[in-house]
Amino acid sequence: MYDVAVIGAGITGACIVRELSKYDLKIIVIEGSYDIANGATKANSGIVHAGYDAKEGTLKAKLNVLGNRMYEDLCRELNVPYKNNGSLVIAFNDEEMKTLELLLNRGLKNGVEGLEIIDKNTLLNLEPNISDRAKGALYAKSAGIVSPYELALSLCESAYLNGAEFIFDAKVTNIIKEKGKFTISTSKGQIISNFVVNAAGVNADEINKMLGGEKFSIIPRRGEYCLLDKSQGNIVNRIIFNTPTEKGKGILVSPTTHGNLLLGPNAHVIEDKLDVSTTGFGLEEVIEGAKKNIKNVNLREIITSFSGVRATPSTGDFIIDVPTRGAVNAAGIESPGLTSAPAIAIMVLELLHKEGLTLNFKSDFKNGRILPKRFIDMNDEEKKAAIEKDKRYGKIICRCEQITEGDIVNAINCPLGAKTVDGVKKRLRAGMGRCQGGFCMPRVVEILSRELKTEPENILKADSGSYILTGKTK
Amino acid sequence: MERDLVIIGGGPAGLAAAIEAKEKGIDDILIIERDKSLGGILNQCIHNGFGLHIFGEQLTGPEYADRFIKKAKDLGIEYYLNTMVLNMTEDKTITVLNENEGLFNIKAKAVICAMGCRERTRGALNIPGTRPSGVFTAGAAQRFVNMEGYNVGKEVVILGSGDIGLIMARRMTLEGAKVKMVLEIMPYSTGLKRNIVQCLDDFDIPLKFNYTVVKIHGRERLEGVTIAKVDENRKPIEQTFEYVKCDTLLLSVGLIPENELSREAGVEIDRVTSGPIVTEAMQTSIDGIFACGNVVHVHDLVDFVTMESRLAGRMAAKYIKGELKKDGDFISTKGIDGIRYVVPHKINPENVEDNVNFFMRVDNVYKNVIIYAEHDGQIIYKAKKPMVSPGEMESIKIKKNVFENIKSGEIKFGLRRA
Ligand SMILES: Cc1cc2nc3c(=O)[nH]c(=O)nc-3n(C[C@H](O)[C@H](O)[C@H](O)COP(=O)(O)OP(=O)(O)OC[C@H]3O[C@@H](n4cnc5c(N)ncnc54)[C@H](O)[C@@H]3O)c2cc1C
Numbered sequence A: 001m002y003d004v005a006v007i008g009a010g011i012t013g014a015c016i017v018r019e020l021s022k023y024d025l026k027i028i029v030i031e032g033s034y035d036i037a038n039g040a041t042k043a044n045s046g047i048v049h050a051g052y053d054a055k056e057g058t059l060k061a062k063l064n065v066l067g068n069r070m071y072e073d074l075c076r077e078l079n080v081p082y083k084n085n086g087s088l089v090i091a092f093n094d095e096e097m098k099t100l101e102l103l104l105n106r107g108l109k110n111g112v113e114g115l116e117i118i119d120k121n122t123l124l125n126l127e128p129n130i131s132d133r134a135k136g137a138l139y140a141k142s143a144g145i146v147s148p149y150e151l152a153l154s155l156c157e158s159a160y161l162n163g164a165e166f167i168f169d170a171k172v173t174n175i176i177k178e179k180g181k182f183t184i185s186t187s188k189g190q191i192i193s194n195f196v197v198n199a200a201g202v203n204a205d206e207i208n209k210m211l212g213g214e215k216f217s218i219i220p221r222r223g224e225y226c227l228l229d230k231s232q233g234n235i236v237n238r239i240i241f242n243t244p245t246e247k248g249k250g251i252l253v254s255p256t257t258h259g260n261l262l263l264g265p266n267a268h269v270i271e272d273k274l275d276v277s278t279t280g281f282g283l284e285e286v287i288e289g290a291k292k293n294i295k296n297v298n299l300r301e302i303i304t305s306f307s308g309v310r311a312t313p314s315t316g317d318f319i320i321d322v323p324t325r326g327a328v329n330a331a332g333i334e335s336p337g338l339t340s341a342p343a344i345a346i347m348v349l350e351l352l353h354k355e356g357l358t359l360n361f362k363s364d365f366k367n368g369r370i371l372p373k374r375f376i377d378m379n380d381e382e383k384k385a386a387i388e389k390d391k392r393y394g395k396i397i398c399r400c401e402q403i404t405e406g407d408i409v410n411a412i413n414c415p416l417g418a419k420t421v422d423g424v425k426k427r428l429r430a431g432m433g434r435c436q437g438g439f440c441m442p443r444v445v446e447i448l449s450r451e452l453k454t455e456p457e458n459i460l461k462a463d464s465g466s467y468i469l470t471g472k473t474k
Numbered sequence B: 001m002e003r004d005l006v007i008i009g010g011g012p013a014g015l016a017a018a019i020e021a022k023e024k025g026i027d028d029i030l031i032i033e034r035d036k037s038l039g040g041i042l043n044q045c046i047h048n049g050f051g052l053h054i055f056g057e058q059l060t061g062p063e064y065a066d067r068f069i070k071k072a073k074d075l076g077i078e079y080y081l082n083t084m085v086l087n088m089t090e091d092k093t094i095t096v097l098n099e100n101e102g103l104f105n106i107k108a109k110a111v112i113c114a115m116g117c118r119e120r121t122r123g124a125l126n127i128p129g130t131r132p133s134g135v136f137t138a139g140a141a142q143r144f145v146n147m148e149g150y151n152v153g154k155e156v157v158i159l160g161s162g163d164i165g166l167i168m169a170r171r172m173t174l175e176g177a178k179v180k181m182v183l184e185i186m187p188y189s190t191g192l193k194r195n196i197v198q199c200l201d202d203f204d205i206p207l208k209f210n211y212t213v214v215k216i217h218g219r220e221r222l223e224g225v226t227i228a229k230v231d232e233n234r235k236p237i238e239q240t241f242e243y244v245k246c247d248t249l250l251l252s253v254g255l256i257p258e259n260e261l262s263r264e265a266g267v268e269i270d271r272v273t274s275g276p277i278v279t280e281a282m283q284t285s286i287d288g289i290f291a292c293g294n295v296v297h298v299h300d301l302v303d304f305v306t307m308e309s310r311l312a313g314r315m316a317a318k319y320i321k322g323e324l325k326k327d328g329d330f331i332s333t334k335g336i337d338g339i340r341y342v343v344p345h346k347i348n349p350e351n352v353e354d355n356v357n358f359f360m361r362v363d364n365v366y367k368n369v370i371i372y373a374e375h376d377g378q379i380i381y382k383a384k385k386p387m388v389s390p391g392e393m394e395s396i397k398i399k400k401n402v403f404e405n406i407k408s409g410e411i412k413f414g415l416r417r418a
């Protein structure tokens, strides 16, 4: 019996459960997949938007600006990579320059600070690799970049340290409300809770239906990306956007918090909400779009491509409401959902409180993370001490990102630890470098199997069915 | 810690260089290897075919490596295993990490880079589709099968006809898997002819030229791939798209010299080979930093690696003893007309022993050609070849006196019709 059950462990659910864990409550997070941040939160642009995009008066506009202001502190508290590097919307002609004025005005109305329109010279001084055809840009100093899945992980870890429980591989299939209590059926059994939060990403419409809320639907819109090696990470310092047109927002070019270069996303409505495949056409679109904005990028340095699905709501705005007494929707959280998530969490708590949830501050709330610092992030003294305590810190497993066996063992064995190869990757970046796991993957499988005390054949890449080995050799 | 000679990498290149330097009078040598044993990539090549040139017999990879490992041990050459070089600077200080000594620095008089290469992956090819399990580089699969004793799949498609892929086609067939086909985007194979015969033809595995994979299917585990024929610009032809059911895709699409350490130290890199620019002495652009083996350019035969690395070892020994000349106008080399690259890139005639062995690769399959070397309009070398192919490295020997006569300028290597 729980006070609150949060469905979904993406960035929305993660911010909500972390906020809830500050209060004296019994909380559970119910996640359908094997890990935290396996939905949109693992495959997006990682931009903390300034907030001039969304129409004034919408929830998107309000929560974006509020969320943006919360980011720096939040990431510092949780020790998550975040960089306030600013963004530039590039205009190539007079018409686009006019659009920049509109964006500037909208931004001012939304309460965005640090906005200005700059001319070509200033622009090329800031970013010498921008196309010579550029005319000017809208500079938004408050925009930044973050590592979204690391933020979600650290939020969940923080919540865990403060008593929140988590259940994985537990897809919610039905919800029944009886005598003011919710009985939530999952593939791992039933969970009973007084309050429910729906943060189920692309499936939030189905959960809303189970809760008996007013009908809306989620339209899956996919965005594809190419990620380039760190050798290209310095092509631009800021986030580079196209000027939006009726056709869409165009392709952005941005460094990531880990120093790679990200190109994308395009936007196409798809049939299957879970279809995170990429297409030849789409990747071409991304590359061509990126080439429009910047020069001197070496496309031979692409190390991987991926895609994520936006949970676009039929209503056009975030849906944060009460579908039935005691339940709160955080649905239709498409872009700028990552940016808005910390502010969404505050709003969701207010609604829960209105619904009767008692919020008593915990006096012993603990900040911090579970996952120890990675070897590569330590200074020389810390490194020496780490190896002295555990020799396995002296053994590099992932060569590209210099992740040690000690790091991997800890990432597996700690609470909310990694259970899969992708889980190790998400926590440590092992296998995310230029060789994309070509070298370390067999070793990570070996360590997972040893630490989880199971045969290597049982080790999965990501979710059930993603086995890697098919049995012993003859 | 201070050392005369540090060798990074204990594969065939590092071993041969170490042995040679020792025999030339350098006592204080340290080989640093990140894996749990010496031998490099040879340890996972349990097939025959190594050593025809050097030993005149057919050995397996581990057998070939063992001869060098034994010799190195007999000579008392020191080596660290499970030890990774994390960083190297221009002044030849290297930062090292292992379980027993932790993190420490070594200052060397000379360094030989012998780090080998890594495989290109799916990302580098940018193949669209899903991201399921079951997509392996051929080398990762080889490691699972040959070293860990686990199979990686039952119905296999192999993309790329590089040697590792060819060898894995045979290995997986012997393990009971069905290898459906090997696809090669080029009109020729990048693997050795003998591997095509012994690994594919003998097992009736079709090798489809001008074919590639255009899409990967399956949410969790690979379920199939869409294959397509490509046109002369290597663009997939839509009418030829075909779905092939499989649970495993092996990628054997090329190797990239592993030069992150060299780059950080500031070593100049050749854009074509992705390896350091080297001299006749296998010295890089940084004084006292040498390089040999796959880290310089990808070799198909380990015998050539051994030859090149022995030279590097001898020259590093000379360097430490102060006998290596650096002054003088260098002769530079260049590939033209069908030759993609030439190694070494620079020659100082004073350091040349009896001759220089030039290694080069062609950019296409050509029949009945002449490989020539030209300096200042003068042909200084030519040889007839019934056939050349990008899959087989060409090697040319030019005598010392030729360089003494020309002293400077550029030697161009090219192909022309016989
Ligand atoms: C291409 C793309 C680019 C974007 N770029 C940006 C950006 O730059 N900046 C920005 O601010 N925002 C961006 N966004 C938006 C942002 O990524 C999302 O708003 C955010 O990640 C949504 O988080 P979430 O937790 O709501 O959803 P998700 O991360 O999708 O999490 C939902 C979770 O619910 C689980 N779940 C679903 N159904 C069930 C069920 N029945 N039972 C149990 N669990 C279930 C899922 O497994 C998943 O873990 C982008 C989105 C996309 C797709």
Ligand SMILES: Cc1cc2nc3c(=O)[nH]c(=O)nc-3n(C[C@H](O)[C@H](O)[C@H](O)COP(=O)(O)OP(=O)(O)OC[C@H]3O[C@@H](n4cnc5c(N)ncnc54)[C@H](O)[C@@H]3O)c2cc1C
Binding pocket: B008, B009, B010, B011, B012, B013, B014, B032, B033, B034, B035, B039, B040, B041, B042, B045, B048, B049, B050, B051, B083, B084, B085, B086, B114, B115, B116, B117, B163, B164, B167, B258, B261, B292, B293, B294, B295, B299, B300, B301, B302, B303, B305
């Ligand atoms: C699958 C396969 C099949 C082959 N088949 C044949 C064949 O049939 N016949 C034939 O003649 N040749 C064959 N070859 C070619 C031959 O094996 C290679 O050319 C040769 O192994 C290259 O030697 P190397 O020492 O340069 O590189 P490697 O063997 O790769 O050795 C490099 C070593 O350096 C170490 N290292 C790298 N970086 C660091 C660091 N930072 N710190 C510490 N150590 C480091 C690596 O762990 C590795 O052990 C084959 C190659 C492969 C991959």
